[in-house]
Amino acid sequence: MANVTLSQIKKQYGNTPVIHGVDIEAADGEFVVLVGPSGCGKSTLLRMIAGLETISSGTLKIGDRIVNDLDPKDRDIAMVFQNYALYPHMTVETNMGFSLEHRGGTKTEIAERVKWAAEILDLSNLLKRYPRQLSGGQRQRVAMGRAIVRDPQVFLFDEPLSNLDAKLRVAMRAEIKNLHRKLKTTTIYVTHDQVEAMTMADKIVVMNAGEVSQVGAPLDLYDRPANRFVAGFIGSPSMNFIDGVVENGRFTAPGIDLETPSFTAGETSRQLICGIRPEHLVIGGEGISAEVSLVEPMGSETQVTFSLPEGTIVGVFRDRIAAKPGDILTLGVQTDGCHFFDPLTDLRVE
Amino acid sequence: MKTDMSIRMRTMLYGLMCVLLIPFVFPTWWMVTSSVKPISDIFAFPPDLLPRTYDWSTYQRVFELQPFAQQYWNSGYIALLVTAGTMIVSSLAGYAFARIRFPGADAIFMVVLLGLLIPAEVTIVPLFQMFNQWGMINTHWPLILVPVFGAPSVFSTFIMRQFFIALPIELEEAARVDGLGRFTIFRKIALPLAKPALSAVAIFTFLHSWNLFLEPIVFISTPQMFTLPQALTQFTDAYGGAMWNIQLAAATLTALPVLIVFIVAQKQFVEGLAHTGLKG
Structure with a gap:
């Protein structure tokens, strides 16, 4: 060896x-x-x-x-x-x-x-x-x-x-x-x-x-x-990426307003990409309001595609989802579920 | 209904094949049956499919008029040596062109292929002068060396190259990792897998050498040294007229090994061509 x-x-x-x-x-x-x-x-x-x-x-x-x-x-x-x-x-x-x-x-x-x-x-x-x-x-x-x-x-x-x-x-x-x-x-x-x-x-x-x-x-x-x-x-389905702005401890984008504990309140406005893994989305949480466009039941989990004002995101849920295309749902993100990347360098931002 | 159609189609196809076979089979049939007919019956019209009387003495006369057994041996050993030589040369050259990257490889291969475009009649005089200088006229050397390093070998090299190109390179890479050098890879991996292509080369080369006519009549002058195609021209009477039944008996004997080779090796022949992507 x-x-x-x-x-x-x-x-x-x-x-x-x-x-x-x-x-x-x-x-x-x-x-x-x-x-x-x-x-x-x-x-x-x-x-x-x-x-x-x-x-x-x-x-x-x-x-x-x-x-x-x-x-x-x-x-x-x-x-x-x-x-x-x-x-x-x-x-x-x-x-x-x-x-x-x-x-x-x-x-x-x-x-x-x-x-x-x-x-x-x-x-x-x-x-x-x-x-x-x-x-x-x-x-x-x-x-x-x-x-x-x-x-x-x-x-x-x-x-x-x-x-x-x-x-x-x-x-x-x-x-x-x-x-x-x-x-x-x-x-x-x-x-x-x-x-x-x-x-x-x-x-x-x-x-x-x-x-x-x-x-x-x-x-x-x-x-x-x-x-x-x-x-x-890494990860399947792939991570969702959303372009937006971080300011005063919140990430905002059209249809999205998420609390970002990793950024301190009072920080000046900064363009960032927020990455959220499909399995880290939570139905019924706060921060994202999206329309259901596709529901794919896999048996052990359900994969749902949501429409946002700009683009789509995918969520994977262990529970069986009763939603159907056209329904509006509010989604949250699990603790530490948001990853941030610099839009110019694509590098992780802590 | 469908079955009726397919039976009818099949019958039609077989019928068509039988018709197409006539131009190929009839001359052979005519040669074999005429070899035992009296001369007067050979050109009878319409031709008889079977001889009215059988005259087997023609076969005996073949051996009396010419040293036919010696000529048979000459053709046989020359064809075998040419076949072996061509298999060695073409497999090595084909492998080199397929696998070894060396400067000018493609250009050299094109030049080699050009050899196929030059008719034997064009090179026969210079070859005669060359072999004359080497003291090889009226020996069998030209009949061995010309095919082994000439057009038949070029064609065989092409067949082998195409085969080796199609052989998965990972087999050779695995062999390299297993500890084999270039020549051992050729000998132990590539060559054993090239059997179908080698069979095609062997059959082609054997047939080509067996049927070689121009080179023997240019390079060989004594009946003891003749090969069979050349010997066939010698069955004439005192006035130069052909002794047809004896000549056809000799032709039948000459065609026999070729027919046997083809019947026995038919499968390899077709497989070999299929593997190389060539069409006959």
Whole structure:
């Protein structure tokens, strides 16, 4: 096991920069998730850690070694690919033992390691099958088996669950997390799914346009997003953003007049964006008067879209809502439910 | 009602296919049946579908008039060597063009492809002079080297390149992470997965070499060194007239391995072409 340190890592394709000086530290045994929208550079960054992409500048360390110029095979990492990348012409057993075979492992040693990995991942009865004879979930487990069999210092996962259906994804999420708990190997996991990131990570790195937007524990990111991008990206449905003015301890916007304990009374007028998570809206509170435009009962909760004089907001409520489109409701916000962002810099304002 | 329609459609389709088959099957049928007919019956009109009398001695005469067994062997071993050589050259070149980024790769590939546009007749004289200088005239070397490094190999390289381009790059990246170098990835991952394309290349190349005609008549001059297509021209009487039934018996024997190869490997042939995105 080892820590992974990225210092000022940059990547350029020709004259086009795609990663702009990224600093990330994954501690020994930590499960770090890189999350962000498509094209934000998270997979490129992972491939740079794997050695499948060159690093334009900066330093990448695995343990105490600088590995910038090392081949993937010399970095002591294992990677699980999005489409599993199992060798179609080899059985599960050969797929899993292939890397050990090429690193000079003896037959007995390879057989033992494959058996060990197969037992952990419940693959023992599938060892003689070919990848084409396996289901999506089984293939995913074989891909993980191929990674763990070598006992590498770092596991890299590149959106490994994106090809699975929703139910299987939830099951595999738990399986990967259990595996990490057992093996305690440093893991860097790329996903665009913020639910995966929130449920699996010890530490989340939110990326946007080739830069790190925020690094932190899942709930820290949820509770105190550093900027508007993170606030909007983490949480589902997304946070509501309302342009308005803070003055004398109150946030006002058309149809909204909220008390803002975080700002002192007497503060001069300031343009800000107020972010409110859908689940932090309360029906029957004070401060927002809005017309119901859509009611979506989900069973466990109800999602309601409200029209405001300028734009719409979404609320999620645990209770079943009797309201129907056209009704006017008054809404409040739970304590500490308002996040404020500067409209010019998009940064969080305390 | 629907079933009636589909049966009628099917019958019509099969009928149409049978009609379309006639121009392909009839010449082969005519060749095989005429090889055992007396000469006088061969050009009878209307032609007989089956011989009235069977004269099997034509097959014996084929071996008496020419060193046909030797010529058979010549064609066979040359075709096998050409096939093996082309498979090696085209898979390596195809992989390099598909996967290795090197300066001018696209331009070089275009130049290589241009080789397909130049007819063999254009290059045959310079090739003759070159092989003459190398002392290889009336040897089998030109019949091996020209296809392995010439147009058939270019076509095969194109097939292999298309196949390797379509192969998921993640397989090779996984192999790199697993500790394999470039050549081992080629040998242990890419090549075993390229079997369908390799089969197509093998069949194409074997057929091309087996049927090669221009190069043997230019480079080879003694019957012992002849290949089969060249030998077929030698079944003539003292006045240069064709001994049709013997020539057709030799032609039947010549076509036999090709037919067998195609029947046995038909599936790989079609699959290989399908994988490379080429249409026959």
